[in-house]
Ligand SMILES: [Zn+2]
């Protein structure tokens with residue numbers, strides 16, 4: 001299946017107005033009533049199907065987040081998200097729907113890529129707000145009358161391991177749906193019912209040989225047209241404004257956790273409060289640190305002389321370097337606890353465990369072997385493996 005954006009020839013961050021415009025232009029060109037070329041009907045169907053998704057704020061957001069999977073019958077976004085947060089791909093293996101096995105969900109931004117702010121939130125989607133049935137689909141043009149709480153907006157972000165350990169404040173650029181500022185959500189002036197579809201927004205297309213209803217290309221499915229259509233939003237009454245959110249990431253956040261940013265979602269209509277922004281966190285791996293709840297663990301290479309004779313070594317921690325005493329006679333794997341240097345939970349910070357890894361000399365010339373024999377003379381003999389039984 002082709003990418004829906006490329007079907008309409010628009011970019012992924014195109015605003016509703018340009019999507020609608022692209023659809024109208026293409027639909028007029030390939031409409032079977034006017035275009036008798038072979039393939040025009042198929043192309044028209046393809047264009048219409050693409051616009052059914054991209055012309056609908058909610059469907060589009062789901063498509064952005066889950067791709068083609070979101071178009072399948074019975075697709076459940078919450079389930080897909082829950083599954084993804086468990087580390088799986090979507091759809092889950094054997095979850096019906098067919099195909100798509102192992103289709104992973106790379107978080108935008110990529111590992112180690114820092115913050116590609118714009119990319120991070122290419123997968124925004126909106127959900128009907130507290131107004132319930134009102135939803136967003138038919139909403140915009142009815143806006144301005146009844147007050148409706150803004151929709152919740154969901155997004156996800158991948159954060160560096162240490163930001164999750166220490167907590168951080170991150171500026172994130174997001175696209176939040178809201179009423180168009182130019183037309184105040186009205187879509188334009190001189191509003192009247194679309195004559196082409198009689199206000200239904202869909203028209204039967206007999207050429208298909210079945211009762212196919214397609215989106216009306218005159219009104220883009222809205223059922224109304226304007227004498228003077230708002231150019232900013234293309235008559236949809238909604239825009240996706242790019243705004244910066246300063247997100248406070250609390251120390252100790254875990255992968256899969258969702259932060260609710262109150263009042264940072266889509267704008268409400270007629271003075272109603274905005275929805276919330278639900279930000280799902282994915283914590284990147286760290287090459288050296290491992291996390292176990294609030295505690296951290298890190299391997300620390302030590303020289304043989306330090307392991308045998310004891311030493312004070314300096315090591316980095318999430319909150320600065322510290323000097324740590326290595327007790328004499330420390331074997332491989334010995335754990336040293338550094339209190340309070342784990343996850344910086346403000347009530348009770350976790351600890352950092354250093355796992356000592358004595359590094360053996362890698363040269364195996366006669367001299368090194370002789371030295372090793374000398375050391376062995378002071379340690380256990382061949383009985384060292386006496387208890388090694390399975
Ligand atoms: Zn507008």
Ligand SMILES: [Zn+2]
Pocket residue numbers: 194195196197198199200201202216217218219220221222223224
């Ligand atoms: Zn129409």
